[in-house]
Amino acid sequence: MYAEASLFDAGLDEPGAGDGAPGGVAVDPAIAGLVRHRLARGAWLDLLPGWATGGDLLERLLEDVPWRAERRPMYDRVVDVPRLLCHYGEGEQLPHPALEAVRDALNARYAPELGEPLVSAGLCLYRDGADSVAWHGDTIGRGRTTDTAVAIVSLGSAREFLLRPRGGGAVARAIAGADLAQGRPGTRPRADDAATGGSPAHPGAQPTRGVTGAGTIRHTLHHGDLVVMGGSCQRTWEHAVPKTTRPVGPRVSIQFRTRGVS
Numbered sequence: 001m002y003a004e005a006s007l008f009d010a011g012l013d014e015p016g017a018g019d020g021a022p023g024g025v026a027v028d029p030a031i032a033g034l035v036r037h038r039l040a041r042g043a044w045l046d047l048l049p050g051w052a053t054g055g056d057l058l059e060r061l062l063e064d065v066p067w068r069a070e071r072r073p074m075y076d077r078v079v080d081v082p083r084l085l086c087h088y089g090e091g092e093q094l095p096h097p098a099l100e101a102v103r104d105a106l107n108a109r110y111a112p113e114l115g116e117p118l119v120s121a122g123l124c125l126y127r128d129g130a131d132s133v134a135w136h137g138d139t140i141g142r143g144r145t146t147d148t149a150v151a152i153v154s155l156g157s158a159r160e161f162l163l164r165p166r167g168g169g170a171v172a173r174a175i176a177g178a179d180l181a182q183g184r185p186g187t188r189p190r191a192d193d194a195a196t197g198g199s200p201a202h203p204g205a206q207p208t209r210g211v212t213g214a215g216t217i218r219h220t221l222h223h224g225d226l227v228v229m230g231g232s233c234q235r236t237w238e239h240a241v242p243k244t245t246r247p248v249g250p251r252v253s254i255q256f257r258t259r260g261v262s
C-alpha cells in the first residue's frame with residue numbers, strides 16, 4: 001500500500017460501504033508531496049496540504065462522535081475547556097472506518113521511522129472561533145522525556161496553528177524562519193482566507209504561513225491538511241490554536257499518537 005501512488009477511498013472497503021459511502025475520504029496512501037521542515041532543537045514538522053479530502057467525514061464525525069465538554073482546574077477556579085473532546089485509546093474502535101484507513105496510511109509511512117505505530121486518536125471539535133487550545137506541548141507521558149510524533153489531520157474550517165520554541169530563543173527563530181517562511185507551491189493563501197487581512201499579491205488574504213518577529217510560526221491548517229510534529233517537538237516547542245474573531249465554522253482535529261503519549 002505504501003508504494004502505491006494511486007488514490008483510494010479510505011473506508012470504502014468496509015462491509016456495506018460503496019461509492020459515496022458516508023465518510024469516505026480520499027487519501028493518497030503514499031502521502032506524496034509531504035515536506036519535512038527541520039526546526040531547531042531536534043524538532044521537525046511534516047506538512048502536506050489537502051491530504052484527506054472528499055466525502056462527508058467531517059459531517060459524520062460532527063454527528064456521530066460522542067463529543068464531551070470538559071472542565072479543568074485553572075489557578076483557583078475550574079473552567080470550561082474551550083473545545084469538545086473524545087479520545088480513542090489503543091485498540092478502541094475509531095468512530096469511522098475512514099479514520100482507521102487514515103491511521104494505517106500514516107503508520108505505513110511513519111512506523112518504520114518511529115520504530116512504533118501511532119495507536120491512539122484524540123479528537124477535538126472547535127465549534128467556532130471562540131474555541132481554541134492554549135500554548136502547550138503534548139508532554140503527558142513519554143513526550144516529556146523522549147522523541148515522539150503526533151500526526152494531526154485537520155477537517156473543516158481553516159484555523160491557525162502556531163508553534164514557538166519553548167522559552168523562546170534566537171537560534172530557533174533563525175532556523176525556523178529560514179525554512180518555513182519560504183512557503184512552497186500549493187501552500188498559497190486560499191479563497192477562504194479572504195477578508196481576513198491583507199497582502200499585496202492577494203488583497204484581503206492572509207499569508208498561509210509566516211514567522212512573526214517573536215519567533216512564532218503561523219501556519220494555517222485547511223480542510224484535509226496533514227501536519228506531523230516529530231523529534232523533540234513536544235518538549236522543546238509549544239503549539240496552539242488561537243481563538244479568532246473571524247466567523248468560522250466547525251473544525252475537527254484528529255491527533256494520532258504513539259503509545260504512552262498524550
Ligand SMILES: O=C(O)CCC(=O)C(=O)O
Nearest residue numbers: 124133138152239241253
Ligand atoms: O487542534 C489541533 O490540531 C491541535 C490540538 C492539540 O494540540 C492537542 O489536543 O494536543
Ligand SMILES: [Fe+2]
Nearest residue numbers: 136137138239
Ligand atoms: Fe497538542
